Amino acid sequence: MLARALGGDIPRSGDSDRTDALAVLADFRADWFACLTSRPAELFELTDAVLCADGPVKTLVGLALAPEHRRGHGALYDGLNHGRLNIARLRMTLAALPLPRAIDGRLVLAVDVSPWLRPDAATAPRRSFCHTYGRGKDKHVMIPGWPYSIVAALESGRTSWTALLDALRLEPGADVIAVTAVQLRQVVERLVKAGQWQDGDLPILIVADAGYDLHRLAFLLADLPxxxxxxxxxxxxxxxxxxxxxYDPYGGxxxxxxxxxxxxxxxxxxxxxxxxxxxxxxxxxxxxxxxxxxxxxxxxxxxxxxxxxxxxxxxxxxxxxxxxxxxxxxxxxxxxxxxxxxxxxxxxxxxxxxxxxxxFDLEHTFRLFKQTLGWTAPKIRDPEAADRWTWLILAVHTQLRLARSLATDLRRPWEKPAPPERLTPARVRRGFRNLRAKT
Known part of the structure; x- marks a missing residue:
């Protein structure tokens, strides 16, 4: 299935671009199901519920009312708390998908940390103090939560789309730069293994905002392209x-x-x-x-x-x-x-x-995660369950990106029409229910 996603030697005579895009989306959905090693049906239907639910996701139990989720709310919580997924395989699948590139053909990656704030969860283990901005000018607040380091490939031009490649929860007291260096090294190695970068290609550009020790990162990753x-x-x-x-006659x-x-x-x-x-x-x-x-x-x-x-x-x-x-x-x-x-x-x-x-396109992705897909909406106590939910949200966003050229613009009466290439992830999600049966 990954060979088709990479544009391999699978013959498809006379297929249109739409058929190719639909095949890539269907292949990813099959690979996503194969990555779910325990409670696969519950987690897969939960993914479809997030994709097809009407409006933003406000509560986790509300997803059990979506037609795509055919089980009760008990199965929903059971899948999230006791399910298992093969993260290594999923990471390789994401690296092998078609990725956006800059105008000169190089890959441009962005890395940033987004917090899942849990200030009221006193019994939730392994919380860290997350740096957030207050409402006042130059006001910084430290709030307990689970910080996640996200790596994504960026497009060229103004857009709200990114291609997510990895997510990693930062443990309390972790050396953020050392952990980020290991994460970026593994991402680059997977991209090389998937054929996204080859000898002779332009170096991969990694973009970070303030807060990262860029010089130490450059020192730790000096052997990578x-x-x-x-x-x-x-x-x-x-x-x-x-x-x-x-020459100094006095030496020194x-x-x-x-x-x-x-x-x-x-x-x-x-x-x-x-x-x-x-x-x-x-x-x-x-x-x-x-x-x-x-x-x-x-x-x-x-x-x-x-x-x-x-x-x-x-x-x-x-x-x-x-x-x-x-x-x-x-x-x-x-x-x-x-x-x-x-x-x-x-x-x-x-x-x-x-x-x-x-x-800053990655900031649009974080806002979509929290305001539309409900990434931080569940009141989860176990950090391992939070990791499963985070990877589920990444799988949801990836399916929206692959369906970008297939979706129909179901705009609200007050919204301006948008060409297919300018649809936002939230507007693609509105029409995903119509695509789900074809995948």
């Missing part, structure tokens, strides 16, 4: 390369770091290596300035406290992005980005900051 791109705080200080050594240890590059002090920047100005429809003129071969000065504390060898010099490119205006009239502030590559030209700088903007 990837590039890292992420946002930095505006108070960071970088160092330039070491200047050429000049040669310096390892060059002069400082302080984000908040323009007098330390110097002339940028690359500078571009791009006209956009939403932000006015976007100006990007890039400085090559900058690195942070690492110290033996925090994540590097147990590093026995000499601390590495992790060079990259710093990009400063400014725009004329923001939607809604907010005051635009500069965005600082760091790219693990060096020696980029003006085209690379434009490609990188536009790829970073696509990272």
């Amino acid at each position: 990837i590039e890292l791109l992420g946002r930095l705080r505006s108070d960071r200080v970088m160092r330039r390369p070491t200047p050429p050594r000049v 240890r040669p310096p390892r770091h060059g002069t400082e590059f302080v984000f908040g002090r323009p007098d330390t920047w110097g002339e940028p290596d690359q500078e571009t100005a791009t006209a956009t429809s939403r932000y006015g003129t976007a100006i990007a300035m890039a400085w090559d071969q900058l690195h942070p000065r690492l110290t033996r504390r925090a994540a590097w406290i147990g590093h026995e060898m000499e601390l590495p010099l992790i060079e990259g490119t710093v990009i400063r992005l400014t725009v004329e205006c923001l939607p809604g009239g907010a005051d635009p502030k500069p965005v600082w980005l760091w790219w693990s590559g060096t020696g980029g030209d003006a085209a690379d700088v434009d490609r990188l900051w536009q790829a970073f903007l696509r990272r």
